[in-house]
Amino acid sequence: MNKDKRNQSKNKQLKSRRGFIGNLSKVAVIGASLPMTQIMAKPTIQSENGVETSADSFGFSTAPYIQNLMENSVDIVFITNSKAHSWVEYGSEDLDLKAEDNLDGFIQANNHLNTIRLEDLTPGTTYKYRVASREIVKFDPYDLVFGDTIMGDVHTFRTSKDMNSVSCLILNDIHDRPYSFADLLSLNKGFQYDFVALNGDMFDYQTDEQQLIDHLIAPCTDIFASEKPFLMVRGNHETRGKFARNIKDYFAYPDSEYYFSFKQGPVHWVVLDSGEDKTDADKEYGGIVSFDAFREKQAIWLENEFQKKDYQGCKYRVVLMHIPPFHSGDWHGTLHCRKLFHPLFERYNVDMVISGHTHRYGVHPPSDAHTYPVIIGGGPKTGNRTLIQFKADEEQLNVKMIRDDGLVVGEYSVD
Ligand SMILES: [Fe+2]
Structure with missing residues (x-):
């Protein structure tokens, strides 16, 4: 097998492993703030922008990726496989801070592609963070129904300081x-x-x-x-x-x-x-x-x-x-x-x-x-x-x- 072919086969293996990201990181905080009657399985298969989703496995389509890491702020981007309300938990010691994307009085939700900015960071500091998403399975007027909440793995990044x-x-x-x-x-x-x-x-x-x-x-x-x-x-x-x-x-x-x-x-x-x-x-x-x-x-x-x-x-x-x-x-x-x-x-x-x-x-x-x-x-x-x-x-x-x-x-x- 030549090198390009071998690499393609390696990629296929990686891809199938990635299919499990969402399931492995799912934690038991399902519908934490909702009465049990409001928790329901996602009723339909959604396919948005070419992303295949299945009816019963809400998950992350990507791990989070970092953009614009500055002394005081960073953008965290990640994608879920169906519509959700998403946020980032972070902190220098514990994950005690929470960031969401706010615009026009809304907390961004009912979307699958997220860019969430963490602000007021301390320069020269290592932060831990993880992404979280709560699936939205029904979004009707006066009838908003959430599904599972999932958490990503904990990662770290370090803000810069007086770089020479x-x-x-x-x-x-x-x-x-x-x-x-x-x-x-x-x-x-x-x-x-x-x-x-x-x-x-x-x-x-x-x-x-x-x-x-x-x-x-x-x-x-x-x-x-x-x-x-x-x-x-x-x-x-x-x-x-x-x-x-x-x-x-x-x-x-x-x-x-x-x-x-x-x-x-x-x-x-x-x-x-x-x-x-x-x-x-x-x-x-x-x-x-x-x-x-x-x-x-x-x-x-x-x-x-x-x-x-x-x-x-x-x-x-x-x-x-x-x-x-x-x-x-x-x-x-x-x-x-x-x-x-x-x-x-x-x-x-x-x-x-x-x-x-x-x-x-x-x-x-x-x-x-x-x-x-x-x-x-x-x-x-x-x-x-x-x-x-x-x-x-x-x-x-x-x-x-x-x-x-x-x-x-x-x-x-x-x-
Ligand atoms: Fe080119």
């Missing part, structure tokens, strides 16, 4: 090969990281929620994502398919935009959405995309962001964008990114651009064309996939690119 260094792992171009997460992260060994950046094209195209779960969320929560945050940089393949307009809901983007910037350690991080690779008028897109305008809007935002005082103390500026502005052929997406973003990268002294897209890994040092290094991770086939380790402190910024056979195929440092 930052480290992360960067993966790109997985292209619907969930086994690649385990393969690539197994190369990491003891390197400590604060977050993982998924630098685009995790998928070939977007089909439904189940694809997001099986090909990204589950392989990530199996390894790290319940305890370390990741950020999802949109690649051109995430813009394709019938579910492409829904995927933003599954990741907690700051200001609900695919492009954003933040400060962590000595780095001003900039995440850009490089859009599609062909022109908007290309027949493959059917006249329903406008990525030129979207990139132009980002260029205006980016200049403004570079000028903000918030980032003036940062020692480095690092850009994550799926399509690199150079070394990526001469299709429209590359050239448009070069035209719009490259002059800003030069003017505002960007120290490094980290990308994917080409499926040809490479470290491209500064040249006549660009004064900043362009780091391009490889993928998606076995033998061409890479893990990028990034670390920056006051002394140095360093990236190391490791191929899936363990060989270091690129390294670059900025003093």
